[in-house]
Amino acid sequence: MQSHAGETSYICNVCGSEFAHKNNLKVHTRIHTGEKPYSCKICGAAFSQNGTLKNHTRTHTGERPYSCKLCGATFTMNSSLQYHMQKHSGQKPHSCHICGAAFTMNCGLKTHMLKHSGVKPYACKICDAAFLRKATLQKHLRVHSGDRPYLCTVCNASFSMNSTLKNHMRKHTGEKPYACKLCNAAFPLKSSLKYHVQKHRGEKPFICEVCGFAFAMNSDLRTHIRTHTGEKPYSCTVCGSEFSQNANLKTHMKTHTKEKPFTCKDCNATFGHNSSLKNHARIHSGEKPYACNLCSAAFSMNSTLKYHMKKHSGEKPFICQVCGSAFTLNSSLNIHMRIHTGEKPYACKVCSSAFTQNSSLKKHMQIHTRNAT
DSSP, rough: EEEEEEEEEEEOTTTTTTEHHHHHHHHHHHHHHHOOOOEETTTOEEEEHHHHHHHHHHHHHHOOOOOOOOOEESSHHHHHHHHHHHHHHHHOOETTTTTTOEEESSSHHHHHHHHHTTTTOESSSSSSSSSSSSSHHHHHHHHHOEEEEEEEEOOOOOEESSHHHHHHHHHHHHOOOOOOOSSEEEESHHHHHHHHHHHHHHOOOOTTTOOEEEEEEHHHHHHHHHHHOOOOOOOOOTTOOOESSHHHHHHHHHHHOOOOEEEEETOOOOEHHHHHHHHHHHHHOOOOOOEESSSSSSSSHHHHHHHHHHHHHOOOOOOOTTOOOEEEHHHHHHHHHHHHHHOOOOSSSSSSSSEEHHHHHHHOOOOOHHOOO
């Protein structure tokens, strides 16, 4: 403790930081000791300050006491509201002296400056990953721990990040806040809008070095590369099936759960995905919004149009690494590979027959239904 002109200051013995109040020094010291005396009764997360625990608890309760008077948006923390208000004003008082980028908050500028320095001060102790922000490291650690503290109140799905939960909730609400300025399309995710705009512009900056295919998004390129490498990083915990895309795994999991939450209003058919319901609804409406620009053909699904376009180009980008056969669709290559592996995943429940394709199983089942009559 030191006194300057009648003012008392409390100094940290570790880093020399000064504080006007003893309690502030006590809280600061926990940065060095790692002490986190305040624990969440719901998920066990621990914090160095009681205020931080209160903010965290709101992620479980859904309480958002801070509301914007201009647009009605609500927030769990006052600091988040203050940050949001600067978006309305357009004010960005904190500028980078290197590249001129401007930020609404000083913490945003500080994080940005680390990009210029190349410093990533928050390192994962389990793997080699390092991050610019402590919050990003904390999210990353959930990959290792499997912690998914954010729960959907509608379907009980759980997520490792609150932002992912917010995106998920739009499936239930139908909210699509990101609108295209070039057409009437709207999207639940900002990334989906960005991808859509690139289609208008015809931009495909990400190119496959193996086959020359170009993509609008880097994520699409990474997924495509797996068709060449054969990598299938997403595996089913029930049957062991492996997939190149997480979305395909999620679709597959519904074959085990039999979950079909989306119902057709015309015929009561049920579907595992809202997109499948939309495609199905076109059977009733007769709508075929995807038109070929080379001939007069039109299709109810974009995937069917893409397949059709490859007939015009003669393109067969999916090549068997065993025998060299080439295919228009990756799914056709996957079916073909079963000739080499001997895999027959579609088994008859009546007899011991098994098949490489679901269509062959359906044809086979007709034998049993005829015999039954």
